[in-house]
């Protein structure tokens with residue numbers, strides 16, 4: 001994924017016309033750092049990614065990074081990557097006039113340090129639709145007519161106050177409908193007062209980071225994980241500690257390092273994102289004990305657990321123990337569609353009132369009509385029926401994709417046997433550059449996401465995430481042919 005920072009470097013590099021490539025890249029980076037176009041603390045792309053994105057040799061980038069490292073402009077942080085140093089060697093200087101000032105102003109707006117850092121890690125794509133965009137449900141199969149009819153009926157009955165800002169926590173009918181649904185479908189125990197409706201999981205996470213944490217606090221997140229989680233936490237000043245994941249889910253240390261107990265522990269226990277593991281009971285209990293001992297909050301992101309195609313449903317962590325320090329997050333983005341922007345949190349009773357007030361203060365919720373329609377949709381049984389239909393459809397699509405991978409590449413390339421969710425992991429040998437490969441596949445109009453880009457620490461894991469849920473069977477076959485054709489151009493992968 002090319003970041004804005006790489007775009008900025010690319011534009012600046014094009015303007016450096018004299019000297020060897022090494023010198024031009026070195027001058028470009030140094031000037032951008034001194035001019036604060038790349039701010040102190042900003043994370044630089046890995047040498048591999050930068051080389052690929054700027055179409056340079058990896059050695060050129062490595063040599064430049066080494067020189068900047070030796071001169072103190074950048075530093076490496078084990079497990080995290082390469083960063084612009086907080087204290088620049090010419091640090092007593094005021095901001096150096098930018099050699100490319102004027103021309104580059106539009107390219108390098110004066111962003112905050114945390115803003116630049118966010119852009120350095122940006123994961124959202126400009127394109128949000130088409131094969132094989134991960135995590136998108138089949139929106140065409142959504143019962144749009146039924147939804148419209150329900151909404152029109154409710155609109156006629158809408159009172160003026162329902163078109164004002166929403167009352168605290170969102171529509172009361174939806175809070176009630178969710179309480180019942182979550183108890184039956186997810187073993188989540190709560191009252192309507194504990195439910196807070198948010199406009200997407202990111203908003204919920206932002207609220208938790210602001211209301212439960214101080215800048216500098218630690219949050220544990222899975223490595224690999226959903227990039228959005230990391231970004232929302234770090235922009236709120238949290239120190240994010242990546243915790244490794246294995247086939248039992250997140251594998252936390254027995255005890256946190258001294259002074260670094262996590263304030264938040266963010267997990268996807270029912271279906272680890274993006275690898276697919278289910279967190280074992282032993283791990284769940286250990287995590288609960290750890291959170292209780294260290295006064296941490298576990299944030300359970302239960303984003304797609306409705307879609308498990310074989311075996312028993314996996315109950316939520318929230319319902320495991322009474323009074324567990326768990327904040328449960330669910331979303332309609334996967335069960336219905338992401339553009340709806342409705343998700344929710346189940347808060348422990350002691351947090352509910354304060355967080356609802358804070359939510360109203362920060363985001364001033366609305367969309368009561370959408371939320372009421374949704375509650376009616378759930379109450380009348382359409383939600384459960386839609387999930388049942390989509391479960392069958394996605395199971396078929398997943399089976400087709402699995403079979404294509406096995407027959408064209410071999411079963412060792414099937415990287416996720418969870419038989420759940422909306423994406424499949426195509427596992428690749430460690431020597432494959434999955435970032436470069438995804439760029440090549442995108443050139444043929446097919447979008448896949450490189451597995452290595454979901455890791456926070458350097459990793460040898462390589463693979464491609466293929467979202468199949470929104471892709472019709474014939475298109476799965478066509479798009480997969482594109483993936484295979486690109487793979488076959490790689491040395492040693494022809495079969």
Ligand SMILES: Cc1ncc(COP(=O)(O)O)c(C=O)c1O
Pocket residue numbers: 135199200201202226228268273301303330331332333338342343
């Ligand atoms: C693991 C995970 N959690 C949360 C989300 C975001 O959900 P929402 O659309 O509610 O913001 C995503 C979106 O892809 C995701 O993959």
